Amino acid sequence: MTATLPLPTKRDEAWRYADLKALEPVWPKLDGPERLVVAAGETASRQITELPMMEGVGIVDLDITVGDNANFALHVLASAADYGRIQVKVTLGNGAHFELGGAILGSGTQTLEIVTETIHAEPDATSNQVVRSVLADKATGSFLGKINVSRDAQKTDAAQSVKAMLLDRTATANAKPELEIFADDVKCAHGATVGELDKQALFYMASRGLPPELAQKLMLQAFIADAFVSMDDDAAREAIESKALEVLESLGENLP
């Protein structure tokens, strides 16, 4: 993403759900992707609790190379932007692991998305991506997860779990796994669901004395916790969860 590149269009698969109108004014000001290299055998992680904002648009663009037997974990919270995009390209070496945990919390007319491209270039690498979205009003939350498995990348194990909770019928969730597999001994699991808050559970909780806003908060908190359960660092996990909770509370005004 540099000034020399033309603005993407909806025809570009990776941009099909993007808010290009919001993107246009900031597009020339964006730097290219931030490159990260995790050396062989090393472990690294990154947490993004707030998007870097520019005129209501927050773009994170990462290009990560994970060396042989190295491990990279990325945990992100996409919220608080008219248009927010977390775009990640990961290239995995032999026996490397990539972990992604993402929560998308949207309301109003926000468009928030996580777009990943995971390249299993060498054998024995693993990747696990968990994305949970909570969407209110007319918000759109999308996850596009492309997985490339090269011809030599035998024993690849790649998993994606994507779940969205719509608090209003006017909200939109998109979940799009895309697999390109050229090796024959691989495991690529992907699952996606879109649902609403369980009304039976809400009544059950109310019958114990929980006001609706608190019952909803408890359920949503549990729902998005899946995205951060893989974090080893307790302090970092608490920080991202408490920020997520803050955003959830602001969505709490939208009761079913």
Place this chain on the structure above:
Amino acid sequence: MLKIENLHAQVGDTEILKGLSLELNAGEIHAIMGPNGAGKSTLSYALGGRPGYEITSGGVNFDGEDLLELDPHERAAAGIFLGFQYPVEIPGVSNLQFLRESLNSQRKSRGEEPLSGAEFIKLAKEKAGLLKMDMDMLKRAVNVGFSGGEKKRNEMVQMGIIDPKLAILDETDSGLDIDALRVVGSGINAIMRKPDKAVLLITHYQRLLDEVKPDYVHVLADGRIVKTGGPELALQLEQEGYEAVAA
């Protein structure tokens, strides 16, 4: 304590309660028995305020308050506990967190101080012990992976912790083996057999009533109470069937 007058309730377009009247005083245990489809569960949901159960006429007064004006969580805070026939699973929310938040929400709305973590754990341990439930189960997500019997036992632990004035127990005995039935029965007695409390027990079978002796037994058929008697009525029902007794 609870006075139900000529209650009519419908689910969708179907009228299920067709003029039900019932009065419970403090210190009393009432059993409601009746054939399938008589409206027993509808009665408990209507009293709990479940969305979709529409009251079309009649009234319910609880401790001098118009119950039907209250939202479900406000009914709980007023002192009503609903024991579910099919307790609901809530993935990811621990029993302890759920109950502490529930209890403290109730206390807050009554103008009482919230219980601290330590006070709450002490209370939860005591009530779990009463129902012979392992504390580890209280740390797990609400009802997730619990057997049918464990869910019912958990309902009673919740009742013990919340300590309501009135418990409406919808087929709490179903899914329990004989030993569990005895534990649950003695739990109900220990928690609710008090001069300032009352219980409405909805059941199909005499067996629970051997453990929790009712003061009154009512037969509910086609949306109305058709017969009221003492404990002997339950025995008669068991021997002769609803059709013979309710006719």
